[in-house]
Amino acid sequence: MTMTEQRFDRTESDEVVSAPEAAFGPAVETGAAEQKPTLLDQMGGPMGFVYSTLPVVVFVAANAVLPLPMTISISIAVGLALTVFRLGRGERFASAIGGLVGIGVAVGIVAWTGSAKDFFVLGIWMALAGFVVTFASVLVRRPLTGVVWNLVHGGARAWRDDPVALRAHDIATLAVAAVFGARFVVKEWLYLADSTTWLAVAKIVMGTPLTVLAALVVLWAFRRTTKHVVA
CATH class of the missing domain: 1.20.58 (Methane Monooxygenase Hydroxylase; Chain G, domain 1)
Structure with a gap:
């Protein structure tokens, strides 16, 4: 083999090796740069x-x-x-x-x-409505979080035929119902007691923190259903 042919072979080999490396390098950098948003971010x-x-x-x-x-x-x-x-x-x-x-x-x-306390009345009745809807969906064996999961996945999944998925959404929907119910009971009690200041405290304390807790349970149910029904 001549010197020219050796240089040609070496150049081709370097190009073959360097192409995957060039593709792999940016992919790694991109993956490191991208951070999945947390639940609180969402x-x-x-x-x-x-x-x-x-x-x-x-x-x-x-x-x-x-x-x-x-x-x-x-x-x-x-x-x-x-x-x-x-x-x-x-x-x-x-x-x-x-x-x-x-x-x-x-x-x-x-x-x-x-009346200043009526600043909170809309949230009180919305909490009651949320409790009625979510709890009723469990009673009729169509937990609301499962219905939402199914819609997200095209609306044609037989998620209710899987006992594990159905149980997970029963738990998740009941968790959401518990948050709505707790908000209604506490705020309605404070409303009847004419305690505007404590109504504000209850709205803040029972707002985002309880929403995050309920969302974590719903996220768990979503992942569990995807694992059993889709995967």
Whole structure:
């Protein structure tokens, strides 16, 4: 073999080896750079907790020292400021406006009834509705989390025929029902006791923390169902 042929063979061999290495290198770097979002990130992260609690804190604090009409005005101003801030951060329009609509409905009820505690009445009845829907879905053997899982996977999975999957979604849906039920019982009791301040505390404490706990159970049920029904 001549010197030229040896150089040619060596060059071809180097190219064959270097091509996979070139492809493998970026793949490793990309995988290292990409981080899977946590459950808290998917729920809005720390800022999501701030968005949900700040209007409540502002309303209760203002109501403690100011007349109700001024409290309503300040709450609306804070809601508008939060909306502008969220839109400025590039959040989705629907998410940012949804928070403002919630504040608007709450203070609208307060303006209509003239009672500060009615700022929380919408959340109380929504908790009751959530409990009724989720608990009823378990009673009719169609737990709501399983229905949602099935829709996510095309809507044609026989998940109810798998005892393990059905049991997992019974547990997950009951966990969600327990969160809704606890919120309704505690807040309704505080509402009847005319305790606006403690209603705010209950809303904060029983808000994002309990939602995260319930979401962890639902996530477990989703993964368990996927393992038994899909895999």
